[in-house]
Amino acid sequence: MAKGSSISGFPEWLPSERVVEQRVIDTLRRTFELNGFIGIETRAVEQGASLLKKGETSKEIYLLSRLQDVGNEADTPVADRLGLHFDLTVPLSRYVVEHSGQLAFPFKRWQIQKVWRGERPQEGRFREFVQADIDVVGNGDLPEHYEVDLPLVMVSALEQLREFGLPKATVHANNRKLSEGFYRGLGLTDIEGVLREIDKLDKIGAEEVVKLLVSECGASEDQARACLELADLTADNGADLTAKFNALCELHHVTENEEAYALAKQGLDTLANIIDKAARIRPGAVVADLKIARGLDYYTGSVYETFLEGAASLGSICSGGRYDNLASQGSKRYPGVGLSIGLSRLVSYMLHTAKATATRVSPAVVLVAVWNENDRAISDDIAARLRARGIAADVAPTAAKLGKQIKYADKLGIPYVWFPADTLETEAAPDGTEADQATHDEVKNIITGDQQPANADTWEPDSALAEQGVKLES
Amino acid sequence: MAKGSSISGFPEWLPSERVVEQRVIDTLRRTFELNGFIGIETRAVEQGASLLKKGETSKEIYLLSRLQDVGNEADTPVADRLGLHFDLTVPLSRYVVEHSGQLAFPFKRWQIQKVWRGERPQEGRFREFVQADIDVVGNGDLPEHYEVDLPLVMVSALEQLREFGLPKATVHANNRKLSEGFYRGLGLTDIEGVLREIDKLDKIGAEEVVKLLVSECGASEDQARACLELADLTADNGADLTAKFNALCELHHVTENEEAYALAKQGLDTLANIIDKAARIRPGAVVADLKIARGLDYYTGSVYETFLEGAASLGSICSGGRYDNLASQGSKRYPGVGLSIGLSRLVSYMLHTAKATATRVSPAVVLVAVWNENDRAISDDIAARLRARGIAADVAPTAAKLGKQIKYADKLGIPYVWFPADTLETEAAPDGTEADQATHDEVKNIITGDQQPANADTWEPDSALAEQGVKLES
Structure with a gap:
């Protein structure tokens, strides 16, 4: 940053x-x-009323007021104000x-x-x-x-x-229907409450969640432990997921509640389908992870989180x-x-x-040098011809000594510096020690030092250098 | 909209x-x-103090307040609040x-x-x-x-x-130094005031501007008329601009005030340079238009406006x-x-x-049809092979009747519909009257009706249809 x-x-x-x-x-x-x-x-912006609609999940909202309404903001109910x-x-x-x-x-x-x-x-x-x-x-x-x-x-x-x-990245998937069916099968009724507590597992640990399930959601110790067992379940293929889940349902008599189990089964089938299909296309990219709860109460089926x-x-x-x-x-x-x-x-x-x-700060791949300000039009023309062929080009800010122009290119990461040919109007090169102005255009790769004659209507940069990109420094 | x-x-x-x-x-x-x-x-966002800095040009600003600060907004001075x-x-x-x-x-x-x-x-x-x-x-x-x-x-x-x-588009250019030098040469001193009134020319007309220059900026009727003559001056090349401007300066004795005229001359030379250079590259793209004033007081040289x-x-x-x-x-x-x-x-x-x-609503160039939900994986695979070659592809939302799938493509402007080959798992085509499922993939251009065998690893759309673009309906 x-x-x-x-x-x-x-x-x-x-x-x-x-x-x-x-x-x-x-x-x-x-x-x-x-x-x-x-x-x-x-x-x-949205109306305040829209932003506030989801009570439980209300975010920290920024409201707007026009400068001329400062001091009178309280006159307008929040629901009628605009917010980001x-x-x-x-x-x-x-x-x-x-x-x-x-x-x-x-x-x-x-x-x-x-x-x-x-x-x-x-x-x-x-x-x-x-x-x-x-x-x-x-x-x-x-x-x-x-x-x-x-x-x-x-x-x-x-x-x-x-x-x-x-x-x-791995997507961890669960399904609300699976969770809800299982919880209802256990005899629990405060489904949103249970999901909210399970969502805290990574933050506060299993024992604290058990306590909260008992104190906040009316669960018995056994019901709470069963919820944790479900949350512990992971699988990377549908058959394994189905076998493990059904074993857990039988263990806790969830299967005996037909309506609840039918709901859980719907979620199970979707989830099994997701991970099997994902495994065919990208093995290991999506796993079933039954502790994924998501705090937001508007989810009704699949829920996903992704970890790196x-x-x-x-x-x-x-x-x-x-x-x-x-x-x-x-x-x-x-x-x-x-x-x-x-x-x-x-x-x-x-x-x-x-x-x-x-890979470089400037999108330009070439900086066209300027021998003196009177000849700037020559450099501008070269840049225009390069741009017309899709080659991003900059022109030196001033007809400074050549070393200074090259330093400007270097600071921006521009790999090529273009030297316009000698012209009748041109006097001696400002810095003859570094490069003598030739009778034809030349272009220098300032990384390798290689310098070649070049024509602005045909020259191409090395393809690896053509576009500004991203590199990893480590 | x-x-x-x-x-x-x-x-x-x-x-x-x-x-x-x-x-x-x-x-x-x-x-x-x-x-x-x-x-x-x-x-x-910026700090209120930054947004308010430019007194004369203060814009209508939106200030932010956090939801939990509602009612207490007045506790924080505007300069310390955040604004957009x-x-x-x-x-x-x-x-x-x-x-x-x-x-x-x-x-x-x-x-x-x-x-x-x-x-x-x-x-x-x-x-x-x-x-x-x-x-x-x-x-x-x-x-x-x-x-x-x-x-x-x-x-x-x-x-x-x-x-x-x-x-x-034509850029209309002027130069503050030119205007200021001219006004000072006339004997005027409230330069910002004059610029502000001249900026109103198109809105209120010449006579009203003369009145304001006299009443607000201390100008005599003659000085005000001279300001209007300057504002009337336009040129599309440097020589013409220079000749017209110098004639005006001599007429109104501006040249006699050496300091003022030198300032005006600086601006004149820049402006002449701009339009001459522009004329070489794009004739008619940039003109000198000396009524361009720009209300903002922070401009110190060239000013530009662009009209269509x-x-x-x-x-x-x-x-x-x-x-x-x-x-x-x-x-x-x-x-x-x-x-x-x-x-x-x-x-x-x-x-x-x-x-x-x-040219179309969807970025997809092809919609892969689905014969029945059990075979969706076949359609997904075709789409994946197309995408791997950079061809944007969508898959039909449901295995509806083929006519409905084609209608979906049509509504999104997707020009091609892809029919996967018959497979062992496939029963009769859901809508045999419109297309029979063949033993090889086929692709149909739904604009021309042309239908051809196709392979997802080699097929290319018509190049005119490949990318989503923009067209003019008129």
């Missing part, structure tokens, strides 16, 4: 860091579009309802945008960051196969980011699930399934841990 | 409209990078000062981001919109040739947008100039020159007047 950034929680990248973020965004966009997702951008969106899911559900007549369903959309959360600054969290989301939203119903498809799109997208230093190998401290970097009731309009329902990448945190990891950086 | 958008001033595009905006952004970015500009993104940036120039000057040690100067940067202005909604203005800026910032000094270069980069960028329906042929009502769509004193740190000065495109207004024009729209 740029040093001295003066507002805590609002990350801002230096130019060479921004190149990494931009390439990450470009790569995700490309993957999403290859998979047929449609890009949208929603406005940054804290995720891209609330805007999506509003967008879908608002424009349903003009969208084709199922509506597959990608969206990469900034979101804002008014977290307390001392927590060291980002208060402004970029999210990258994909969702599929149905009109009325939504086929279950999307719960299989979407985590695989994300796996494929994250796979593309490994060249920028991202470790291997060797970067547990980052937590889940890509989460989501199926939500049947997020958006509705009158009697119309718009069920969806989606996942969201916390992109700024990923980029921060790439920059600071994986040491990703731009 | 998307119908029913419920917050006035916050435009939001439908998917096919967003494609246009995205292509415009991609095109500008490409042009800026070809010219060696470095992309940065700054945080959306209203342009990309204030953030740039802050960024340059903050990170000066890590930047190479002159720092050429491009930046395309949303900005926010708390305008009164009834004015029908955008309160959230995208700006696209280029600036060059020097450390201590900045060569004058950038005042020639930057408008030409913008002309080249706007030229690229003509394929999206943008009319021919046949779209006068849009006003200037790309404005800027040279500012020697915008950023400073102690005794260090960072002079700059830059231009800013009001991108959302341009996109709105392209959509609603030029009738630009996406």
